[in-house]
Amino acid sequence: MALTPQDIGRIAHLARLELAPQESERMLTQLNDFFSIVEAMQAVDTSGVTPLPHPAAVIQDVQLRLAADVASEPNQREANQRSAPAVERGLFLVPRVIE
Amino acid sequence: MNNNTDLHDLGVAQLAAALRAKQVSAVEAAQHFLARAKAHQGLAAYLAIDEDVTLAQARAQDAALATGQAAPLAGLPIAHKDVFVTRDFPTTAASKMLAGYRSPFDATVVARLAQAGCVTLGKLSCDEFAMGASNEKAAIAALGLDAPQPAHNPWNPRHVPGGSSGGSAVAVAARLAPAATGTDTGGSIRQPASFCGITGIKPTYGRASRYGMIAFASSLDQAGPMARSAEDCALLLSQICGPDPERDATSLDHPAEDFTRGLQGSIAGLRIGVPAEFFSDGLQDDVRTAVEAALKEYEKLGARLVPISLPRTALSVPVYYILAPAEASSNLSRFDGVRYGHRAEKYSDLLDMYKKTRAEGFGDEVKRRIMIGTYVLSEGYYDAYYLQAQKIRRMIADDFQAAFQQCDLIAGPVAPSVAPQLGAQTDPVSSYLADIYTLPASLAGLPGMSVPAGFGGAGLPVGLQLIGNHFQEGRLLNAAHQLQLATDHHLRRPEGF
Numbered sequence: 001m002a003l004t005p006q007d008i009g010r011i012a013h014l015a016r017l018e019l020a021p022q023e024s025e026r027m028l029t030q031l032n033d034f035f036s037i038v039e040a041m042q043a044v045d046t047s048g049v050t051p052l053p054h055p056a057a058v059i060q061d062v063q064l065r066l067a068a069d070v071a072s073e074p075n076q077r078e079a080n081q082r083s084a085p086a087v088e089r090g091l092f093l094v095p096r097v098i099e
Numbered sequence: 100m101n102n103n104t105d106l107h108d109l110g111v112a113q114l115a116a117a118l119r120a121k122q123v124s125a126v127e128a129a130q131h132f133l134a135r136a137k138a139h140q141g142l143a144a145y146l147a148i149d150e151d152v153t154l155a156q157a158r159a160q161d162a163a164l165a166t167g168q169a170a171p172l173a174g175l176p177i178a179h180k181d182v183f184v185t186r187d188f189p190t191t192a193a194s195k196m197l198a199g200y201r202s203p204f205d206a207t208v209v210a211r212l213a214q215a216g217c218v219t220l221g222k223l224s225c226d227e228f229a230m231g232a233s234n235e236k237a238a239i240a241a242l243g244l245d246a247p248q249p250a251h252n253p254w255n256p257r258h259v260p261g262g263s264s265g266g267s268a269v270a271v272a273a274r275l276a277p278a279a280t281g282t283d284t285g286g287s288i289r290q291p292a293s294f295c296g297i298t299g300i301k302p303t304y305g306r307a308s309r310y311g312m313i314a315f316a317s318s319l320d321q322a323g324p325m326a327r328s329a330e331d332c333a334l335l336l337s338q339i340c341g342p343d344p345e346r347d348a349t350s351l352d353h354p355a356e357d358f359t360r361g362l363q364g365s366i367a368g369l370r371i372g373v374p375a376e377f378f379s380d381g382l383q384d385d386v387r388t389a390v391e392a393a394l395k396e397y398e399k400l401g402a403r404l405v406p407i408s409l410p411r412t413a414l415s416v417p418v419y420y421i422l423a424p425a426e427a428s429s430n431l432s433r434f435d436g437v438r439y440g441h442r443a444e445k446y447s448d449l450l451d452m453y454k455k456t457r458a459e460g461f462g463d464e465v466k467r468r469i470m471i472g473t474y475v476l477s478e479g480y481y482d483a484y485y486l487q488a489q490k491i492r493r494m495i496a497d498d499f500q501a502a503f504q505q506c507d508l509i510a511g512p513v514a515p516s517v518a519p520q521l522g523a524q525t526d527p528v529s530s531y532l533a534d535i536y537t538l539p540a541s542l543a544g545l546p547g548m549s550v551p552a553g554f555g556g557a558g559l560p561v562g563l564q565l566i567g568n569h570f571q572e573g574r575l576l577n578a579a580h581q582l583q584l585a586t587d588h589h590l591r592r593p594e595g596f
Contacts, residue, residue, distance in 0.1 A: 003474075007474075008470075011470050011473050011474045011477070012470065014473050014477060015428060015457075015469045015470055015473040016432075016435070016450070016453040016454050016457055017454060017457050017458055017461075017466055017469065017470070018451075018454035018455050018457075018458040019458065019466075020458075023466075027466070027467065027470060030467060030527055030528070031467070031470060031471065031474075033526075033527075033528045034420065034471060034527070034528055034531075036528075037416060037417050037420075037528060037531070037532070038417040038420075038421065038484070040413070040414060040417055041414060041417045041418060041421070041484075041487060041488065041491060042483070042487070044414065044487070044491055044494075046487060046490035046491060046494070049490040049491075049493055049494060050490070050493060051486055051489030051490050051492070051493065052489055052490075052492045052493035052496055053318055053489060054304075054305070054318065054349060054544075055304045055305075055318070055492075055496060055542070055543055055544020055545075056303065056304060056305050056351055056544055056569060058493070058496040058497065058500060058543065058544075058569075059500070059568075059569050062305075062349075062351070064348050064349065065344060065348050066348075067345070067348075072345075076203050079203035080203055080438075081438075082201055082203070083199070083200045083201055083439040083440065084437070084438055084439055085436055085437070085439075085440070085441070085442035086442065092437050092438060094437055094449060094452075095446065095448055095449045095452055096448075096449075097449055
């Protein structure tokens with residue numbers, strides 16, 4: 001089942017990417033090319049197979065750790081905002097969201 | 100040193116020894132490599148240097164060396180792939196999105212190497228956000244150059260160095276650094292090491308901290324060293340690996356290890372598995388010849404070759420190219436023009452700002468992967484693509500466990516061909532297919548390395564890939580070191596460097 005130009009528009013919106021018309025066309029061709037090699041995957045019988053998110057889980061139990069809910073980092077507001085595109089009085093500036 | 104021009108011929112082990120013996124100072128070593136980085140900036144390996152920062156670090160190491168209390172690699176110059184964040188150098192991931200970015204902290208790998216006494220020479224080029232296999236996706240102009248261009252393979256500058264850690268491979272091969280860091284998600288250390296005739300190793304997933312490594316695919320990304328020999332890699336990997344429980348949720352509780360201790364062991368009786376699927380039709384003759392010669396050399400050293408099968412090798416391509424973009428689409432959602440990086444100049448509202456910022460900041464390959472990842476995670480497609488790929492990933496990992504019942508390590512080619520010409524790969528899907536030999540070990544989280552195995556067409560190097568079971572880095576490095584005692588491919592240098 002090939003992707004359509006509408007699909008490309010929908011995915012680009014979800015991904016928050018503006019695509020120029022030519023870029024969309026190229027993307028459509030390339031993604032359909034790509035999904036043609038993915039078809040081999042669909043034929044594999046995976047019933048009863050557990051997904052593998054952490055590769056070491058094949059040989060040992062892997063517990064993903066949770067950090068303790070305590071503030072451990074010093075305040076680095078200035079360093080953290082040094083590379084921000086728009087900052088005022090220690091706050092990140094964004095376009096108006098609430099009218 | 101009597102003659103400073105000899106410095107760049109020293110590997111990590113030799114240079115560290117010369118520094119300890121005060122035959123050369125850390126400042127002299129740093130100055131020597133910085134001068135070479137500038138003299139060869141046409142190779143486009145370095146994205147940034149900062150001589151004041153480097154020399155200050157070198158002076159501190161000289162002071163430590165003077166007290167006799169120096170760290171094991173005191174004064175050793177090293178350069179970092181530009182996906183490791185660094186407080187004292189810009190970090191861009193070779194993306195316009197992060198042009199001029201300064202991190203408030205150092206990546207754990209960078210900090211650990213600094214703790215071991217390493218002096219940072221600068222930051223090295225790579226494919227944008229480590230997505231690519233040629234270094235041609237670098238979108239930041241290299242040191243001294245006006246426009247972005249890929250690093251050039253020093254063996255033949257019309258050819259790519261491989262990627263994504265292309266700048267790292269070039270810097271080491273051209274002697275612009277004794278060693279460099281790289282990252283490997285689907286082969287990004289092994290393939291450029293192979294294309295540039297150097298040695299590189301990716302450890303078991305979870306052994307090197309990912310903290311401060313700009314995330315591409317979090318369940319696959321691993322850091323590792325790239326240097327000229329297995330011994331040099333062993334010295335560096337010993338410093339890089341180790342638990343980082345406070346900073347990396349997937350870091351394994353597996354102790355640091357001195358990987359140099361097992362280098363000298365005999366490999367007589369070692370069972371080397373040779374997967375039939377790694378020698379199928381797609382493999383170019385020149386690569387096959389060099390790899391088979393390396394395997395023969397192993398037989399001479401007393402190892403035994405065992406035919407094995409990794410039946411799902413071909414499936415690793417679609418599985419990887421579903422999983423890695425899925426994770427990338429999530430990781431790269433942080434680049435929204437608010438907290439750091441590029442922001443579009445003109446936009447109508449918040450949504451438009453996001454879309455234009457990301458359209459301008461990301462290159463084609465990154466956008467393509469974000470699109471694939473967004474699609475396979477979207478409602479109605481998650482089970483068919485993402486979950487199915489995670490299941491086949493387990494089957495691929497199980498295939499390796501079955502193979503390791505019959506052998507101690509696995510050997511084969513790193514890539515189907517030597518380094519392609521610059522600009523030759525125009526179709527993304529066919530370049531994905533060329534990753535076929537490195538992807539299986541990545542998906543299974545296994546340690547893998549590339550060891551120089553000789554030369555193929557156009558005078559370009561060929562690498563032998565070694566894959567070990569989880570936590571078997573020591574065994575890989577031992578086997579690689581023994582090969583390097585018997586061969587001299589890793590000692591060859593590109594003409595003019």
